[in-house]
Amino acid sequence: MIFMDPIEFIQKSASSIKNTMLKLKLKYNPFSEKPIRGNTKFFVGRVSELREIGEILGSAMHGSVANAAIVGTKGIGKSSMLNIIYYATKKQGHWVVELTASQVTPRQFLIQLLYNILTENIISMCGTIKTEYLEYSPKILEMYKMLNNYGDKVPIHYPRERIERDLQYLIDEVKDPDKLCIVLIDEADQFAKKSCLSLLQFFHSFLYEEGILTFMAGSPTLMDNLTRISPPIKDRIPKIINMPPLSVEESYDLIKRRLEDAHTEGAEEFEPFTEEAIDKIVEECDGIPRKIIMTCSESISIAIKKNLTKIDEKIVTEAIHTLGISVGHQILNHLTPAQSEIVKAMAKLGGKATVTQLSEYLKKSPGTIGTHLSDICEMGYIYKEREGNNVYYILSRELREVLLKGD
Template identity: 70%
Template sequence: MLDPIEFIQNASSITKKSMNRLKLKANPFSEKPIRGNTKFFVGRTTELMEIADILGAAQYGSVANAAIVGTKGIGKSSLLNVIYYAAKRQNHWAVELEASQITPRQFLIQLMHGIIRDNLFTMDGTLSTDYLEHSQKIIDIYRRLDSYSDKTPVHYPREKIERDLDYLLNNVKEDGKLCIILIDEADQFARKGCLRLLQFFHSFLYEDGILAFFAGSPTLMENLTKVSPAMRDRLPKIINMPPLSNEESYDLILRRLKDAQIPKAKDYEPFTENAVDVIVEECDGIPRKIIMTCSEAISIGLKKGLNEIDEDIVKMAMKKLGISVGHQILNHLTPAQSKIVKALASFGGKSTVTELAKVLNNSPGTVGTHLSDIYEMGYIYKERSGNNVYYMLSKELNDVLIDKDNEDLD
């Protein structure tokens, strides 16, 4: 009869031996937040300079709130985390929040809760001696906040919340300090249900001593201003996060490996040079893709009891994760363009504008315009046969869309 505890112990022992075989003490590829440890943070010199300029100017009253924008996995959350700890080192108040569809009152509650918990209390959960003269008021506020939920108690109306926040910002916070608000996944605010919240931001983001960074997709500002045009003025600075350069991608991998390698391991071990080249080439400078690919490749290596990880193992990891040039192209397409290339796949990868328009229930003119744009980007091809012009998927899209359909049928 199988003893589950003994089974786990034996399996763990095997994994440890396999990890040593790969010349690693542990798998160093984790997506955990940086949390102040910047030894794995690479590149972003231009973006850091922009942030330094914004912080520097804000300390002298020239506040310019900013949007940090980029594709999924590009490192926006990590950059917000860097700002958080940089602000704390400079003795500013800093609060990290994640956007959700909430009312202005609920947002204020989350904000105040974060201000007190992260800035006025010490690590052991007691009030900092810097704020003892305000201790009774702060503790009273925190007690009301500590049990908040989606439904704020009636005895704590928004007017009272705003007065308490004003007290924290103008009486408790020292002159010269900023209250820096970092909001991740800010695209969640770009909905009609958040209009009241965005309207609240119109005045709140003009308060003295408040500096905000909103992080989101490349279309964040376009999405927010569709709901509330005034947001353009409230977030005048836009920090774009491009993919890492090849050199930075290599550095990202090497830094993490060096941190976890056993003594006498060399360079990129356990990865071969060709394996690292494939990762850098295929992951398109997206940190999350690089980290996920390396982590999955190590997992496969452990299961197979390998001594090294070559390009075949890396490609196996990418296939399992769905990381390929074709997937990257799909991520770059708009929803309308994505529908069109998927419709092309349903025709076996080759079709006319008329056929596609019929399937998509759209006008040939609209479909033709989208096809022309996708063609200009080099993601599809076209050829003339008699009176007809046929559009065809590129090999990269064909591999993803057609092969995926076949896999689903298996």
């Protein structure tokens, strides 16, 4: 056996990746899934959604607050939209906090909210209070001291009632009345569970306070999910901003912008991808930004492994197979367990069925089946047709490809 120094092996492997990347006329792989963090050169489309957000912000600055839900399927760009809001409002001098609702208890979330208001808006990076808030320093420093190690273990001596009072103090006393406190919450569907009822009840009163504007991001059924747990929350979040898939033109633009940023000198528009490869990506990814980015990234990875200089349709097909991200699979991943059960039952019944047929097959009430079908239909994953006196619900092409493979 030939001796191989592991350190040299790693270094040679790293160098070979760089050399292959240059063969592809790229300085680096530009298809990163990381948040754009205010880098607007990679942000594509969304003109109507941005305009609506601008109108909501403008109205809130003049006393007419309407909290909003930003909804859409997985990978559609909700987190990027929250990120854009963060930087846009930060530039205007508003207090802004960006939070994720996943895997936290209500109390932990409130602590995180309070801590982020302090560290992102009131206390500088070096740990000192910003000049404009010095007059409130004793109270602010007391909060900061208690929260400074909250990430390791939540201090048991900071009761939830006090957290809520301290939040109220910051909003009412410390914040400039001419500025807003903007709360951005990603993955807000995580609040749609009974254990979060008290948190939703807190939001019901918190979101009614003057000067607070909240954007919650989640699935297309976010508001239905939240109001099922706490019906009054619907009145506090009256605006719903739907995030549709990118248009074909916008999908091409997304790929082009990222490639241009990474191209070496002399590279053509979509190199190293062939025109057929780009067409395949746009067709298969159905305007879902994350799918486009993942497919392009995986295609580049495969090309590097094979030491190629071009990425053709065959490589893209291999990438899609590797990722397993067909549109149909993405839809199934997005559906709730009850919705998934219904579309699978539709497949068992040949791809189309009436409410009555599904009710008998699943042994559930027609009302329950009808409600789920309406939700799935509204999301565009199934459609309905009338045949005589019967209304049939029919699987979309994407779901048929996954659930009726032999069809």
